Amino acid sequence: MFDLALINGKAFLDGKVSEANIYVSEGKIAKIAKTDERAEKAIDCKGLLVLPGAIDSHVHFREPGKEYKEDWRSGSESAAAGGVTCVFDMPNTKPETVTQKALDEKIKLAEAKSLVDFGLHFGATNTNYDEMRAVRRAKSVKFYMASTTGDLLINDDAAILKHFRILRERGMLAFAHAEDEKMVKEATARIEGSGRADLKAYAEARPPEAAVRGMETALALAASAGNRLHVTHVSTAGEVELLKKAKKSGMLVTADTTPTYLFISQSHLTRGGNYLKANPPPRSEEHRRAVFKAFCEGVIDIAATDHAPHTKAEKELPFWDVPSGVPGVETIVPLLLNEVNKGSLTLARLAEAVCGKPAQLFGLNKGSIAVGKDADFAVVDLKKEWVIRDELMHTKCGWTPFDGVKVQGNVEKAILRGKEIGAEKVAGKCVY
Ligand code: DOR
Ligand code: ZN
Numbered sequence: 001m002f003d004l005a006l007i008n009g010k011a012f013l014d015g016k017v018s019e020a021n022i023y024v025s026e027g028k029i030a031k032i033a034k035t036d037e038r039a040e041k042a043i044d045c046k047g048l049l050v051l052p053g054a055i056d057s058h059v060h061f062r063e064p065g066k067e068y069k070e071d072w073r074s075g076s077e078s079a080a081a082g083g084v085t086c087v088f089d090m091p092n093t094k095p096e097t098v099t100q101k102a103l104d105e106k107i108k109l110a111e112a113k114s115l116v117d118f119g120l121h122f123g124a125t126n127t128n129y130d131e132m133r134a135v136r137r138a139k140s141v142k143f144y145m146a147s148t149t150g151d152l153l154i155n156d157d158a159a160i161l162k163h164f165r166i167l168r169e170r171g172m173l174a175f176a177h178a179e180d181e182k183m184v185k186e187a188t189a190r191i192e193g194s195g196r197a198d199l200k201a202y203a204e205a206r207p208p209e210a211a212v213r214g215m216e217t218a219l220a221l222a223a224s225a226g227n228r229l230h231v232t233h234v235s236t237a238g239e240v241e242l243l244k245k246a247k248k249s250g251m252l253v254t255a256d257t258t259p260t261y262l263f264i265s266q267s268h269l270t271r272g273g274n275y276l277k278a279n280p281p282p283r284s285e286e287h288r289r290a291v292f293k294a295f296c297e298g299v300i301d302i303a304a305t306d307h308a309p310h311t312k313a314e315k316e317l318p319f320w321d322v323p324s325g326v327p328g329v330e331t332i333v334p335l336l337l338n339e340v341n342k343g344s345l346t347l348a349r350l351a352e353a354v355c356g357k358p359a360q361l362f363g364l365n366k367g368s369i370a371v372g373k374d375a376d377f378a379v380v381d382l383k384k385e386w387v388i389r390d391e392l393m394h395t396k397c398g399w400t401p402f403d404g405v406k407v408q409g410n411v412e413k414a415i416l417r418g419k420e421i422g423a424e425k426v427a428g429k430c431v432y
Contacts, residue, residue: 002030002039004418006377009045012052013369015348022050024375027417032371043420045379048412051351052368053085053116053376054333055358057175057256058232058304060149060325061087063109065094070309070396072113075329076428078307078394079116080421082330083378083411086116086358086366086431087307091123091142092150098123099131103138107430114428115421116414117376119362121175123152126159132166137432139172139362140230145214146179146206148279149308149323155181157217164225173228173361178214178239179206179280197319199273200266203281211280212238219246219253228252230361234300235261235280237290244299254361256302259328259335260401261291270401275315278308279324295353296345302361303336303353305329309397326401330393333378334386335402337409341382364431375418384410 004024011020013032023031023039031037061075079087089110091097097106103120110118122131122138132141143160144152154160167174184206191205215231219242222229234240234257246253260278264270265288276282283291294300308325315322333354339345351368359367366374388402414421416428 002037005039005042006045006050007042009048009050011050011369012351024418027375029371029373029375049380049382051378051380052355053378054083054354055086056084056305056329057088057358059087059307059329060090069311072110074396076115078330080414081394083333083414084329085376085414085416088119088121091121092152096123096152098125098128100135115426116428117431118428119431124154124163126154126156132163140175143174143176145177146181146184149325161221161225164221164227168225168227173230175230175232176218178218178231180210180213183210183213192320199276202277206281208236208238211236215239215242231255233258233306235283236287240290240294254301256304257291257295257300258304258306259332271403274319274322276401277322277324278326301357305332309395311397312399327395327397331388331400331402333411334407334409338407341408377415378411379413381410381412386410
């Protein structure tokens with residue numbers, strides 16, 4: 001007898017949609033068949049589509065240190081409501097995740113509260129080489145090459161190179177926030193000094209050229225060290241071109257972008273500028289189109305969210321005091337399903353971008369529906385139309401950049417290792 005059966009539905013199997021029942025034993029997919037088998041619990045998926053649970057490689061769940069914005073419970077509830085069953089959390093918490101002690105403590109906090117599985121990105125500083133050589137239970141390291149929310153910054157190329165060499169030796173992944181600190185600092189001082197205070201000004205304060213220069217630096221250093229490099233939140237056409245060239249040359253480089261750069265531009269704002277202030281900022285429509293195309297074609301491998309909640313009170317501060325970042329973990333799958341319905345994205349590419357590729361990047365036994373894989377699923381209604389609203393969100397910050405946006409495609413249930421999140425007792429685990 002199986003523990004769980006997902007019956008009467010369709011499933012995304014081997015790159016296409018098929019009718020099949022899925023059976024789960026001890027948290028793993030045990031059988032995929034058209035036959036009826038006995039199971040302890042059955043979920044009727046009639047009219048629904050079973051996808052692998054989505055994996056978000058870039059979230060800020062804010063615990064420890066900023067629990068008033070988000071914590072592991074609220075963040076993971078938001079993830080599960082959006083079909084995301086595994087997240088990778090960033091190190092700009094308080095204390096920063098730059099020592100083994102801080103990493104171990106964060107794992108403990110998360111295991112006590114998270115409803116989804118998780119991994120933690122370790123953080124690189126201009127000095128923590130010894131920690132980097134010895135770190136356990138993390139396989140990826142975040143490099144904040146430009147100042148952003150929090151104090152984590154590594155702006156010394158020699159330090160980055162030294163870390164990259166350690167990562168190469170250890171088979172770990174460098175995860176780069178690639179903007180050029182000098183260019184950002186110079187432009188920010190100039191634009192802020194001019195008295196302008198809106199999102200358009202902010203886009204000039206962190207210009208596309210700074211992202212391109214940042215990526216150039218990251219690529220050159222990784223080419224020299226020979227380590228694996230992942231560039232997060234690609235936002236410009238220039239970065240897309242660099243990425244294409246680097247991939248063609250055989251470099252071990254991957255990249256992601258987020259719903260901000262796929263769906264929001266200076267000429268199409270979904271809400272007021274304070275709320276959309278983010279690092280990097282939303283770009284011009286031309287950049288957005290280039291990023292969207294590169295994503296659909298797979299040049300940009302992955303869609304992640306950079307879920308970066310800040311409270312409404314913080315977002316209502318005078319513009320230059322507003323912290324950068326937008327929430328997103330709950331809306332990425334519906335927004336991408338909506339694109340599938342519009343015909344601009346294939347379901348296969350969606351599954352690759354939020355399931356298969358992130359699983360591969362982090363070496364997880366997740367990301368596809370196949371016997372032996374973790375039984376993580378997002379059960380979706382591809383046809384359901386609904387309107388994204390602040391008040392529907394589970395994130396503690398209580399708002400979404402996509403408030404008022406109508407989408408077709410809804411997440412009905414999320415299942416983690418065979419347990420239905422929200423209906424059964426579920427405990428997220430560290431994947432390493
Ligand atoms: O907009 C951003 N928000 N960009 C980052 O790099 C950090 C993030 C945050 O932690 O709020
Ligand atoms: Zn981030």
